[in-house]
Amino acid sequence: MGRKQAIIQSATRLFAQKGFAETSTAEIAEDAGVAHGTLFYHFKNKRGIIHEIFSMAGEAYLQNLKNVIARKTTGITRIEAIIRFNENFSRDHIQQIRIFQRFFPDPVEVSDPETRLIASLQQQVIGLIEKSLETGLADGSIACKNINETASVIHSLIFGITHMNLTKAINTPQLTEGAIAFCRRALAPGGQDCQTI
Amino acid sequence: MGRKQAIIQSATRLFAQKGFAETSTAEIAEDAGVAHGTLFYHFKNKRGIIHEIFSMAGEAYLQNLKNVIARKTTGITRIEAIIRFNENFSRDHIQQIRIFQRFFPDPVEVSDPETRLIASLQQQVIGLIEKSLETGLADGSIACKNINETASVIHSLIFGITHMNLTKAINTPQLTEGAIAFCRRALAPGGQDCQTI
DNA sequence: AAACTGATTGACAACTCACTCAGTTTCTGA
DNA sequence: TCAGAAACTGAGTGAGTTGTCAATCAGTTT
The missing domain is CATH 1.10.357.10 (Tetracycline Repressor, domain 2)
Structure with missing residues (x-):
């Protein structure tokens, strides 16, 4: 699975559980096992x-x-x-x-x-x-x-x-x-x- | 109307419009026309x-x-x-x-x-x-x-x-x-x- | 007048946030 | 093999967050 997919998967799980505003990008990155900056390479913003x-x-x-x-x-x-x-x-x-x-x-x-x-x-x-x-x-x-x-x-x-x-x-x-x-x-x-x- | 009621009224309006997490306590205080600290005198926390x-x-x-x-x-x-x-x-x-x-x-x-x-x-x-x-x-x-x-x-x-x-x-x-x-x-x-x- | 009360203030500490960027690694195809 | 492109890194930035607290103030009681 590519990094982008991993990010989407983690974000989906966290947004579903805690909500959008309550989930930080740092949390998503950690859960997906990528560096924080990688999020903003694949996506314009949160x-x-x-x-x-x-x-x-x-x-x-x-x-x-x-x-x-x-x-x-x-x-x-x-x-x-x-x-x-x-x-x-x-x-x-x-x-x-x-x-x-x-x-x-x-x-x-x-x-x-x-x-x-x-x-x-x-x-x-x-x-x-x-x-x-x-x-x-x-x-x-x-x-x-x-x-x-x-x-x-x-x-x-x-x-x-x-x-x-x-x-x-x-x-x-x-x-x-x-x-x-x-x-x-x-x-x-x-x-x-x-x-x- | 007392300050506490004003705070509740402003918070109700803002929470309804933008949501809880998206509304800052500073915003509520400003809308209610009270100092930021007054919020935490009347309520334990947000x-x-x-x-x-x-x-x-x-x-x-x-x-x-x-x-x-x-x-x-x-x-x-x-x-x-x-x-x-x-x-x-x-x-x-x-x-x-x-x-x-x-x-x-x-x-x-x-x-x-x-x-x-x-x-x-x-x-x-x-x-x-x-x-x-x-x-x-x-x-x-x-x-x-x-x-x-x-x-x-x-x-x-x-x-x-x-x-x-x-x-x-x-x-x-x-x-x-x-x-x-x-x-x-x-x-x-x-x-x-x-x-x- | 002195003491006391609850309400109010705003500066401040401590922290989190999304997002950036200079630099590094990995991939690709000629 | 190697140059350029793509992917990736993580420390850094500045704005914004909640909650604290010493100080002030208007009334009320003593």
Whole structure:
């Protein structure tokens, strides 16, 4: 493994565990077994390191998600696959997902590149959920009135589930399965409409 | 307003906007219009400031949530009230909620007081959701198999919705209403069971 | 008036941080 | 074999960090 890869690996581990600001470049260098200066030969600055981690992980996430969706045919099974994929990806790339979830955009610095990257990623995921919902409407496996709204709700649910799984604040092992069952009921065709008791 | 309150107010604003580590004590002092040393007269250290913000906000959240629930009678309207309360509270205490959402526990430092506080808070919220689900089962407004699991799912959904509203990553104004409709369908009694297409 | 109180100040110590750079080692291909 | 390029080193720099502390000050009590 090259030095650059070693640096990325160490940075990923440390950023995931302690956070970006709480991790020093000296710490990364020591963990990677390289001199401090080597970091700045391979990366413009500290932000450059996390930028590379972000874009690599984001690309991998989207690519794998698309593959998983393509393997399913009906709308409801695609939604199920999307939710289940999230848990699998979070397990296999726990550090990257932790870094993503740690990131919280500064509401005034909206032009920050990482903020834009995450926003774009989320928009694309929502787009994929929407397409799956449309598929479900067409094949009759899903009933849904407002596609964009429902997709955003499902995306929020996925985000929340991932957060709870990562922080282990909730002691619910089958959270993902519960979410799938929840979505299946909410999207089931033939179900009665919203009652207003 | 006393100096201590001014410090808390400034710290709340800055922590919400930039994050804890990215905000210096000098910055807080300047914003609050007090000398740097005054911070450490009123608080043991920098963490002491955020600790006070955390516990005050957490207490206010729980207290208000309980009041809101108590005002509703049926199970499903209580669930609806819980979801809607979250949006109202987030709007009225946007900075505090932002600080909460920014916080991400270090997976190795599990005994961190803030980590414990958040975990306890979440456990209590889930407990309130569970009780509302039970009420719904009893009065027939809700159908639900696994109460704890469903409560955790709803809690995750609320967390995700709050996050999306705060980061405005999703451009869906009616996210909360969408979530309520989604939950109403998922919890509706008489709906058919999960299909396995 | 003298003594005491808690609040406030700002200079300061001790330290950490990201980043630089002059110099060294390693690689590469002709 | 060797010159030039690329990779690497680690001491050094200056800015910034949290937290300390002796001194001051406005009130209040004795």
